Amino acid sequence: MSEALAELGRRALAVLGILGHSAAFFVELVRTAPRSLRRPYLTTVQVHAIGNRSLIIIAASGIAVGLVLALQGYITLSRYGATESLGLLVALALARELGPVITALLYAGGAGTSLTAEIGLMKAGEQLVAMEMMAVDPRIRVLAPRFVAGVISMPLLGAIFSAVGVMAAYVVGVWMIGIDAGAFWSQMQDGVDVIKDVGNGVVKTIVFGIATTFIALYIGYECEATPEGVALATTRTVVVSSLSVLFLDFILTALMFSTP
Amino acid sequence: MAQAREATGATGGDSLVSIQAVTFGYDSRVVLSDVSLDFARGKVIAIMGSSGCGKTTLLRLIGGVITPRAGQILFSGVPVDTADRAALYALRRRMGMLFQFGALFTDLSVFENVAYPLREHTQLSEQMIRDVVLMKLDAVGLRGAAALRIAAISGGMARRVALARAIALDPQIIMYDEPFTGLDPISLGVTANLIRHLNDATGATSLIVSHDVEECFRICDYAYLMSGGRVVARGTPQELRAAEDPGVRQFIRGEPDGPVRFQYPAAPIAQDLGVEA
Amino acid sequence: MSKKQIETLVGLFVLLGMLAIFFLALKAANLASFSFDTTYPLLARFDNVGGLKVGAPVKSAGVTVGRVASISFDNKSFQGMVTLQIDHGFQFPTDTSAKILTAGLLGDQYVGLDPGADEKNLQGGDTIKMTQSAVILENLIGQFLYNKAAEAPAKEGSGPK
Numbered sequence: 001m002s003e004a005l006a007e008l009g010r011r012a013l014a015v016l017g018i019l020g021h022s023a024a025f026f027v028e029l030v031r032t033a034p035r036s037l038r039r040p041y042l043t044t045v046q047v048h049a050i051g052n053r054s055l056i057i058i059a060a061s062g063i064a065v066g067l068v069l070a071l072q073g074y075i076t077l078s079r080y081g082a083t084e085s086l087g088l089l090v091a092l093a094l095a096r097e098l099g100p101v102i103t104a105l106l107y108a109g110g111a112g113t114s115l116t117a118e119i120g121l122m123k124a125g126e127q128l129v130a131m132e133m134m135a136v137d138p139r140i141r142v143l144a145p146r147f148v149a150g151v152i153s154m155p156l157l158g159a160i161f162s163a164v165g166v167m168a169a170y171v172v173g174v175w176m177i178g179i180d181a182g183a184f185w186s187q188m189q190d191g192v193d194v195i196k197d198v199g200n201g202v203v204k205t206i207v208f209g210i211a212t213t214f215i216a217l218y219i220g221y222e223c224e225a226t227p228e229g230v231a232l233a234t235t236r237t238v239v240v241s242s243l244s245v246l247f248l249d250f251i252l253t254a255l256m257f258s259t260p
Numbered sequence: 261m262a263q264a265r266e267a268t269g270a271t272g273g274d275s276l277v278s279i280q281a282v283t284f285g286y287d288s289r290v291v292l293s294d295v296s297l298d299f300a301r302g303k304v305i306a307i308m309g310s311s312g313c314g315k316t317t318l319l320r321l322i323g324g325v326i327t328p329r330a331g332q333i334l335f336s337g338v339p340v341d342t343a344d345r346a347a348l349y350a351l352r353r354r355m356g357m358l359f360q361f362g363a364l365f366t367d368l369s370v371f372e373n374v375a376y377p378l379r380e381h382t383q384l385s386e387q388m389i390r391d392v393v394l395m396k397l398d399a400v401g402l403r404g405a406a407a408l409r410i411a412a413i414s415g416g417m418a419r420r421v422a423l424a425r426a427i428a429l430d431p432q433i434i435m436y437d438e439p440f441t442g443l444d445p446i447s448l449g450v451t452a453n454l455i456r457h458l459n460d461a462t463g464a465t466s467l468i469v470s471h472d473v474e475e476c477f478r479i480c481d482y483a484y485l486m487s488g489g490r491v492v493a494r495g496t497p498q499e500l501r502a503a504e505d506p507g508v509r510q511f512i513r514g515e516p517d518g519p520v521r522f523q524y525p526a527a528p529i530a531q532d533l534g535v536e537a
Numbered sequence: 538m539s540k541k542q543i544e545t546l547v548g549l550f551v552l553l554g555m556l557a558i559f560f561l562a563l564k565a566a567n568l569a570s571f572s573f574d575t576t577y578p579l580l581a582r583f584d585n586v587g588g589l590k591v592g593a594p595v596k597s598a599g600v601t602v603g604r605v606a607s608i609s610f611d612n613k614s615f616q617g618m619v620t621l622q623i624d625h626g627f628q629f630p631t632d633t634s635a636k637i638l639t640a641g642l643l644g645d646q647y648v649g650l651d652p653g654a655d656e657k658n659l660q661g662g663d664t665i666k667m668t669q670s671a672v673i674l675e676n677l678i679g680q681f682l683y684n685k686a687a688e689a690p691a692k693e694g695s696g697p698k
Contacts, residue, residue, distance in 0.1 A: 041540065047547045055550060095561060130363035134322050134350035134377050143571025163557035166564075185564065198561045 025218050028139060029147050032034060033241040036087075036144035044147030050111040057110060058103055058157045059164050065098055066090060066165030074179075083179055087188035090169040095192060095201040096257065099162035101249050104208035108241030109155060112216035115146055116237040118142025119220030120230040143221070147213050155202050162201065200256045203236035207248055272339040275300045276433055276465045277322055282331030285318060291317050292489045294331070299433070308478040309486035310511070310520070315469040322467075323357060324348045329479050336432070353381055356426035356464075360438045362418040364410050370397070370421050371406040377428045391449050396424040400454060416447035420454070427458060433465045434458065438470040452479050473512055477501075485511060576603060576622035577661035581635045582647070584615040587671025589637050595621050597650040602627045605648060621648060626695045630655035634667035646671060 036042060073089045119142070122128055128138045166188075173179045192198065216237045223233035275298040284292040292314045299305050307315050313449040320326045321333055327341040334340070335351050351518040364373050374393045378384060385390070398405040400420040405413065413421065419439065425432055438449055461468040470476050478481060484501065485493040485508055493500060493508045500512055510518030526532070587610055595603035603623035611618045621630070632653030639646050650665075659665070 041544075044544055044547050047550065048543045051550050051554075052546055055553075060280065073409065074612075125365035125366065127363070127365055129325060130357070130359055130365075132325060133352055133357040135352040136377075136380050137349075149501050152551075156551060156557070159554055159557035159561060161559045166561070189564070194562050198558075201561075202558065 003207045005164065012169035013166055021222075024217050025221070026214050028048050028230075029143060029214060029217065032137075033145040033148050036140050036148060039141075039145075042141065042145040043148050043150060043152075050146070050149050051153035052113070053114075054107060054111050054153070054251060055160070057106055058161050061102060061106060062099075062161035062164035064169030065161075067172050068096065069093055069098075070167050070169035070177075071167065073169075074173065074177055077113030078121065079202040084183035085191075086173045086179055087166075087169065087184035088191040088206050089119050089248040090173075091166050091188045091192045092197060094162040095197045096163045096190075096250070097201075097253070099165065100201050100204035100208060101245060103158040103161045103205065104212060104245040105153065106241055107157060107209075108212045108216070108245065109238050111150070111153070112237050113234040115150075115213070116220035116223070116234050119143070119146075120218060120223040120225070120233050123223070124225035124227075124230065130191045143217055147217060151206065154212070155205040164203055172239075175239055196235045196256075200252075203256075204249065204252050207252060208245050211244050211248060213243045271508065274301060275299055276336055277467075278334040279321070280332045280334070281327040282312075282321065284321060284328045284488075285328065288313075290489055295486070296331075296495075297484055297487070299465055299467060300482075301432075301465055302373040302459070302463050303481040304456060304468065304479055306468045306470060306483040307486060308469075308471055308473060308476060308483060308511070310471060313486045314489045315420065315486060316437055319357065319467070319469055322424075322435065323352065323355060324491050353429060354432045356429070356431035356434045358419065358426045358434065358439060360435045360441065361415070362422035364418055364422055364425070366410045368410070369406070370402065370408050370410065370413065373410070373421055374424045374428055381429060392428065393424075395429055397421075398457065399427070399458065400424045401450070405527055409434050414416065416450075418528055419443075421452065423458075427462070427464075429449055430462060431464060433467065435467045435469070437469050438471075439468060440470050440475050448475060473514065487511075506518060546559065549621070549632040549641050574661055575625050577625060578620045579623055579659055579661075579663055579665055580667050581616060581621060581631075581665040582611060583618040583619060583635075583668050583670045584616055585673060586619060587637050587673060589619065589648065589671065593647045593649060595623065595648045597627070597629070597652065602650070603638060611682040615644060619648070631657050631659055632667070633659065633665055634669065635665045636669040637671035639672070687689075 011138050061092050069090045070086060073093075075081060077083045077086055077089065118130045122142065128142065131141065170181075170184060174181045174184055219237045219240065223229045277299040279295060279297045281294050282292055283290070283294055283529060285519075293316075295314075297307070298354055306317060309315050317326070321328060322335065322340065324333075324340045327412060332339055332341065334365070336346075336354075338351060339352060340348070344384065358534055365376065368376070373395055374396055375389050378389045378392060394403055394406065397406055397507070400423050402417060402420050402424065405417065405421075410418065410421075434455075436455065440453065443451060452475050455466055457465070468476060468480065479498075480497065482496055483494070483500055484491055487507065493503055495503070500508065503512065506521040510520060516522055588655040589605060589608065590607055591608060593605045595605065597659045602684045603621050606622045608620075609618050610616075621635075629650060630653040632655045634651045634653070636649045636651065637646055
């Protein structure tokens, strides 16, 4: 019995230790980010690796979600004779919630894991120590550019997801089902607020971008320098990132969209 | 203390790097206890010992990657372990380190790897960088491989590229972490010759951490033998070959049994096999 | 991939992202009609503001001319006090009346302005004198039932004589 309690205590202390250590890591990341911008090419390469490579899956998912939202939304709205609000429904759902959250989850699974694996393997191959020995700070040259690139890429990807989703819903709603195009857009424009809906959605993607990129980099940096260690780390990145995104989404939604 | 002074005299010349009464360990495990070594300028010095005796830890201590619990490490008279980050980086620019498996940047080509320290720490023009890189690659015999990707070269070649990168800024000290491990005889000969040749040509100090006694003795001027976190023997290759300590003899000659027992401690074999003696 | 190519592709990616944001802002949201024109405030007191929310449109002849800026309770007159921000481009006579209307049958509520005939216009900070409160469903039902009950005895009276 006392053994179990001791174990619980050890685990709790370990978690606290990780929280503190990761917080220090985050502070260092933010601190070194501006300095890494002195070599913008480093960040550009990372935006290419993270953003451009995720573009296809994000766009494809956006189209798919937009299509499905339009179909499902139409079925429910036609019950109340409110099918002309389909555009509004899709736009709000995407801009406020689905755009940021799904993009973040896909990003964590794709770009996040590749970041973790890359940093972990660099650590395993002693590349980071080699850099240190050559008097080059790996935080500025390796970690910070990836962090900045992630924070830049996420909002762009999220916006692309939502925009593509709306367009896909238009195709389904207006061309396939036959809703009036004018009503589709006008109801949407009337009900979607730039600051409150689109703006908050962008804020969400920025927050998710910071969180997921930081988590991916930290787990990669701290993982065991073995093949098994790297494999474990990538799985952990997906799990921790996804849970964080969902949890942050809950908090942000409560802050942004609760009725006054 | 007396030991340290004696070592300085033995290696000749003043020491570039001086490790003084250093103790290092993790939590419960002590890796090095009260070790003192000196490395004179312009010499090739080997640090030998079986795995886990603390050899690689010494290199990391000299590079300032880890700090000792007690004692001091001086590089050209300046303490390494107490230096702030900027000063530490200034010291590191005068060091070159060759990691066991090269630690090359896998996303860059051979040329880009060697050019890396030049781009980071000098303001040389592209043309000059190109010339220096090709010269360094030529010194290790890989000038023709400049355009290859890291994934395309063999282990032995990777180590030579890493060596070219380590000497790119003409460091005062070149540290080799297990440079002979896992190489075929030809590559062994090439590497050993390179180490000696580079040392003599540039006047740098070379530190080799290895357990390959024969190759080390072929090229080094002085050697330290370590075991269990302590220095158990020091001297020129001739002195070490003539050593009388059984532990030293066993290591130098590669004898299978001696102070380091062949059999892991166990009960008598008759007991294990269930045969009544 | 060469440095130039990478930079071009990244530039394209950033451009795409910005286009998406602009698309959402302009086509999907109300940025196009989001005027940064200055507005002037008008006050209106209602007996019951119903379901009127801050940010609801203020319309006249069905066209949006402003927004509801704030709703508060006037403890002296025990009425709801609504502050409207009207675009500077629209002026209303001093005898304009304000009503709380509902968009569609079950939609959101908004403020409708019926212009009067006065020559002078309302200035910033003026109060709209004539207001009509929101229609409260319970009151409507109560009224309906009361009317029905009032009709019945009259009918009975004229029935079997």
